[in-house]
Amino acid sequence: MATFLFLVQLLFIGTLISPEYAQGEGCDLPLNATASNFSVLVTPAAYRANTTYLVTVNDNRNLTDGKNVTKYLLQALSPQNVSTGQWKVTSRDNCSSAILNATQTSAKWTSPANNLSSVKIRAYILFSDKSAQFSTVTLTEGSGSTTAPPTTTPNSVSMVQSSSFFLSLLQLPLLLLTSKLLS
Known part of the structure; x- marks a missing residue:
């Protein structure tokens, strides 16, 4: 017993x-990520159910303070802030986000079959000094993507x-x- x-x-x-x-x-x-102004390009720009998108992170900034990019994390969020859709990358490690190494800057994402009004694509850049930055693009039905203003989001x-x-x-x-x- x-x-x-x-x-x-x-x-x-x-x-x-x-x-x-x-x-x-x-x-x-990363819970300590700060909003940044690097660009995230999503093609096509309008949201549709069951559509495959190419998400590309473009950071043309010249980082002179010794920071090196270690990896990128990509996340797709529904209006309820729940991960949605399916990432097509070589390494997902059983998570809902796409994990890209420092040399990869793009991944494919397929939207879910159910129709959502919008989806936020959030990209995180993780640096060697353990800091992180993020940028968000919002896809809406029938219109182009819009970059969300840097705000703190849940x-x-x-x-x-x-x-x-x-x-x-x-x-x-x-x-x-x-x-x-x-x-």
Whole structure:
């Protein structure tokens, strides 16, 4: 019986730890990213369901402070700030974002079959000094893309992590009740 209770406790600890690492090592979006003015080109420019887009990051700035780009992260968000669509890249590492190495600057994204009013394409540039910058392009139906003004926006990763933590807290009473019933 003591072994069973020990296993239940380990299971509980696992439920608290697993949401933190659920997206994988390369999938974590930087929480300290600052808005920037590098360009993100999305072709075609109007949003349509079931359409494949080419998303290209273009950073022509001359970074003279010793920063080197380590990778790019691309994310597509619905109006509800939920990742949507499918990225076609060689490395996704089981996450909803596209991960590009420093030499890749573009990826293909296919919009979902359901019709959305708009989609935000957010591109992150991660630097060797662990800093990050992002830029956002909004695709809307029947019009060209527009670059969103640099503002602080809610991060969908933090929303997923907080909802996973909430689910873990809900599992605690169930695990305690189960252990009481089995003892």
